[in-house]
Amino acid sequence: MSIPFRAITAFHAAARTGSMQQAAEILGVTPSAVSQQIQIIETHIGVRLFSRKGRKSVLTEAGERYYEMIRDEVDRITAATERMRGLNSYTALNVRIAPTFATKWVMPRLDQFLELHPDIELRLDATNEPPDFARENIDLEIRHGAGPWRGLHVECLAVEPMEVLCSPDYAAAGSLRPADLEGHRLIHSVKNVVQWSDWFQHQGHPMPSQPRRVLFDRAHMSIDLAVNGHGLALESCLTASAEIASGHLVRAISGTSPITQKSLWLVCPQSHLNRRKVRRFCDWLRSTLTEFAPSSSS
Template sequence: MSIPFRAITAFHAAARTGSMQQAAEVLGVTPSAVSQQIQIIEAHIGVRLFSRKGRKSVLTEAGERYFEMIRDDVDRITAATERMRGVNSYTTLNVRIAPTFATKWVMPRLDEFLALHPDIELRLDATNEPPDFARENIDLEIRHGAGPWHGLHVEPLVDEPMEVLCAPKYAAAQSLSAAQLDGHTLIHSVKNVVQWSDWFQHQGHPMPTQSRRVLFDRAHMSIDLAANGHGLALESRLTAAQEIASGRLVPAIRDAKPIIQQSLWLVCPYSHLNRRKVRHFYNWLKSTLTEFPAAAH
């Protein structure tokens, strides 16, 4: 039996948009035509992919699994077909990016990239999960970690001075010493390359024994908690740049010995560097980082 590709396309559109009506608009058909095609694919594979909840159609568990399995392949086929037909003046750039860097640095500056490159349709996937470039439709990754990773183009983006930061209402700027942090709330970003234990060792002091710990797996959560006055965060001046510039965060430690974290990397297969859209994003991102004079801190 031949595979009903038209029905698969209708299912993909309905699952992606979450609506038969919106899927119909995307495909240029009626909602009843979309529903009919979904019935065809359900009959073909022998499972229900959608169920009714009131007036809405929602994915079943089997539908969610099926969409997850076909999503990237259908996206690749669609993009390749549109490029070959030349009917779409847009080209899609898929970037996987570390969540905190995306939230704190890239997003506030993204309007500039979009204005410079109106022909690029940008899709950002903010996650720390490394992509499988052979199977996933990812052009470029901004990876957070210690590096390096073999078999890929791996390029460090920027050196990040790490600093103990707090809200002015928690402690005045440079009013504390490393020896005075017993009893304070230390906010931990558990995925940072430089941890509190590294910082204290670098300062020549043991870790406090009476401090309260609060732990997060996203640095932007640590930054926000510190900015709200709930403790001391050891964070990159790069990702906390907005809060420092606005005065919501200040350096808490006087005479601290500088410590640098290298945790942001541009990662992709070597062949992806030949893609025009990748070079455009790469060059733009590097240009934004010239705003950040790491050596000055």
Template sequence: MQLPIKAISVFHVTARAGSITRAAEELSVTPSAVSQQIRALEVQLGVSLLSKKGRRVVLTEAGERYFSAINDGFERINDATQEIRGFRTVTRLTIRATPTLSNKWILPRLQSFLDGNPEIELRLDGTNEPTDFNRELVDIEIRHGDGRWPGLFVEGLTEETFIPVCAPHYAAAGSLAADEVARCNLIHSVKAQAQWPHWFKLAGVAPASQWRRLLFDRSHMAIDAAVNGMGIALESTLMSWRELSEGRLVCPVRESHPVRLTTQWIVCPTDHLRQKKVQRFLEWIRAERIIWRQEFDAGQGAGN
């Protein structure tokens, strides 16, 4: 029997993409053409390889075994093809993350990933909009929220510590008691999970009946406003690590009463975890997380 190479290749792309629509986009064909190739392969093999789960397709047990068996072969074929051509094609990795995490934490560290993975072309999409993995060509998202997204791989980035921060010329480090904070200009990041009422409760302080507030819908704007001396922000040391380490922000309260939360989560469909480019990014960001955590625990993060 002649091997149905085209149908096998279409199945491999579909299994890796987790979506007939995404596979069709990658192959520049129609979704019906993808479905026809997979049905033809299933007829030849005598087994069902895919099943529908809502708008997604998932591998059957036979499909999982078949994909695992052929995946390494396809990667070797791809490597050999690029080697014989004398160059490597660019592999694109698309990451979606919140604007603040993109600007304040990922971007300053990104060069080490690029240096270690020169064959990967990385696209960083900074937005708060959650990814529809069935329709969008996003490999990994780092999503803001509570971590409850059934059907997806979910891993907390790290536990964050939220403390009051301000420019040293607004208030010197450790110069205020907790009850004095309520009389200052308070900068609010309105979408943040840690809010001033929570901090005042932890500090055992009743907030003022009328607050002097400045509100932003992005945490990076709140951090920059604090750096510019506009007031005191309640912000994550994960997001403001650079400003804190450079002394542009300090914790003005003698007892910081930290709010500890995990608000950023690594999210993707489980089938994306098979992709080498995804595996490499996860290895990199986990290593960066450890480095940041060690620096923070060693006292380089403010608020310890």
């Protein structure tokens, strides 16, 4: 037998107000309709929930126990329903996004998107944990990694120049060469696609024999440590663009050949691209990256 939710609602209203009349007013029905629904739930669970005392109906001991058990759940359902009624004019967009890219690139520009699309209720979930699109309510992911990933739409958002960066108080722009890095503290994120060993190999120069290193699992921590003058960070010029533009970080090395990484990917099931809200966010995000030529390969 299915659960009589209408009857539960009627019982909850009567128990909460202590009055069949007030419960009827809340529910928009007659008091006799409330009484009928309470009889249905009493039959369903096999116990008396109300007893008559004169002209009043009062909870039995069983009714009090039952009300205590369902009260919070019914209240939560009611609150959630009212909240959803208030969100009818909005479209919810759930985006999972790499934390550093969220902090350093998306958040400083997000007011543009919110102003352009006031009808979208945006939820950003800043984590590197790949979503299970079949089970989680995620519309789109901005993923950090080497890519590609099978079974999904995967689009490289940018080819990122990787530079050795430092505070101008640590070293002047262009004042160092690869051979000078022995003894310097080398800072980087372990999740970057390009690591210090890759950079030295690309320059045709061996790694320092005993490098002093500081390792982070978030690139924004590497950037912040370099800004504070504690070493040389190998980081993306896209991710560190604000610090470079403000002069808090400078390109420390001269006479090197450029090295790039592809680590930012727009990822979702192919069918999600049919969702207008997803296309709007993707178009906006691409527009913010026009200064970095997106790669068409994945």
